[in-house]
Amino acid sequence: MSVQQVLELIKEKGIEFVDFRFIDLTGRAHHITLPATEVDAETFVNGVAFDGSSIKGFRGIEESDMVMMPDTDSVYVDPFTAHPTLIVICNIYTPDGQRYDRDPRSIAHKAEEFLQTSGVGTTAFFAPESEFFIFDDVRYESTMNSSSFFVDSEEAAWNTNRKEEGGNLGFKVGVKGGYVPVAPVDSQQDIRSEMVRLMQEAGLRVERHHHEVSTAGSAEINFRFDTLTASADNLMKYKYIVHNVARQYGKVATFMPKPIFGDNGSGMHVHSSIFNGSEPLFYEKGGYANLSEMALNYIGGILHHAPALIAITNPSTNSFKRLVPGYEAPVNLVYSKGNRSAAVRIPVAAVTPKGCRIEFRTPDSTANPYLAFAAMLMAGLDGIKRKINPSALGYGPFDTNIYDLSDEQKKDIRSVPATLDEALDALEADYEFLTEGGVFTKEFIDNYVGVKRAEAKSVAIRIHPHEYGLYFDC
Structure with missing residues (x-):
């Protein structure tokens, strides 16, 4: 979309405010809002100034002036504001x-540009499957003398005897019993459908939605793949809509990987593939699993x-x-076709040549999607380069349930880090694959590691709190 088209859209939609957004190191969005009357072609040339020293992991106070430069291909109308508002995602400049x-x-x-100059292909496609929970209540604190959290959901397994409903309505979701049941067990059909409707209005091509495995409001909505940066933009849009629709319904949504104990958590399985023009290379x-040697090398890079x-x-x-065994967590650094206990799965159901892809199941939505997708691509390209x-x-394929193997059978299978x-x-010991072509810099990695x-x-x-149960009577 050109600058002129954006300005025409502002007039056509009666936009009163333009919301300029950028993404910080941790993947959280920040914004500055201008009245639409103050936005013209010059705004898209000069950008919008902000204080980088107030953003975690950015700049010191002595060099705090930074500029948001709007990306006109990222615009969409905010579905939640009372005053018509246009959202524009920005790049950051000094x-x-x-x-x-x-x-x-x-x-x-830079990762996309590196792919294009690598000679491997022209385009990398990504499709994240970001899971989340929808709760009715969340409370937490961490002080000198108190530490606790509490979440609740009317559909949770622990509420079979709850009286606050004015007569318990039953049909609770059992532990690990939440995968795609119909109503009334699935009580959140309408809230997910509303999320989908607004995602579609905002430009996402949504493919499906459903209740996920866990009790207490576990959910998943899938949107169609796109190029690396566009998919990261889409995920930011997705999370914004999920959070705010939940709030409109008097509920709260979280992408926290493990908000409750004893049941499955929320992952972000990431599908990816590489094309050369219109030709699928995987x-x-x-x-x-109908994979090319290039695809296998890409898998090798990710697992290595x-x-x-x-x-x-x-x-x-x-x-x-x-990331602990027993909750469908992909902790085993192996690959397999159709096997969800492997870190890398190759989907095989109803897959066409253009749909041939690999699925990295380990990630979760605390990841900054721009960094996560770029890092995945760089690891895969390193695998292709080094064959x-x-x-x-020894990374597979393993086409059996790895959790059912004996300790002796599993002794040579690498696992994900424990902490x-x-x-x-x-990362400090193995970062050179990320700095190829200047995509990541050593300075960035050092800063990132320091923040984390x-x-x-x-x-x-x-x-x-659990330490009190373990040790207070010592």
Whole structure:
């Protein structure tokens, strides 16, 4: 969309405000809103100034002036504001006109450019499957003398005896019993459908929605694949709509990987493939799961670099509460066709040559999507460049349920890091694949690790309520 088309859209839709947004290191959106009367062609040339020192992981106070440069291809009408508002996602620049190398969107763009100059292909496509919970109540605190959290959902398994409903209505979702039941067990059909409707109005091509495995409001909505940066933009749009529709219904949505104990968490399975023009490069009829050698090498790169990659695709302490065996968590660094216990799965049901792809099941939605998709692509391209054969390295294929194997059978299967600190250690030891072509910089990685180390430490030094049960009587 051209600048002129955006200005015409503002007039056509009676837009009163234009909301300029950027994405920080952690994947959270920030915004500055201008009256539409103050937005003209010059705005798209000069950008919108903001204070970078107030954004976690950006700049110091002595170099705080930064500029948001609007991307006219990212615009959509905000479905929630009382005053008609147009949302525009922006790239971040320094005052001297240089792309800011800590801007996650800049890194996503550089990854796409690196692919185009690599000789491998022209376009990488990504499709995230981002799961979430919808709760009725959430409360938490962490102080000097108190630490607790509480979440509740009217459909949760623990509420079979709840009286607050004025007579319990039953039909609760059992633990691990939430996969695609119909109403009245699935009580959230309408709220998900409203999310889908608004996503479609905002330009997403939604393919389906359903209740997920866990009790207490587990949900998934799938939207169609797109190019790397566009898919990351779409995921930001998706999360914004999910959060705000839930709020309109008097509920709260969270993409936290493991908000409740004892049931499945929320992942973000990421499908990806590479094309050369209109030619799919991951398909080869007769190969394992009809995969080409290039696709297998791409898998090899992801699995080889997975411990480091996970520091970016699963960048929270809570991520590793999900990545434990027994809850469909993809903790095994192997590949397989159709096997959900493997970190990399190759979908085989109703797949065409153009739909041939790999699914990295480990990530979750605490990841910054621009960084996560870029890192995945760089790991896969390194595998292609080095012709990493995943089978030769013992990464499979494993077409049996790995959780059913004996300890002896599993002893040579690598697992994901057990903690965020372990993943960050792996990233510090294995980052060169990310800095190829200047996509990520060493300075960016050092800064990222520092931010995440601080998060991990802030959790590690706090007293956990369960410790009282374990140790208070010592």
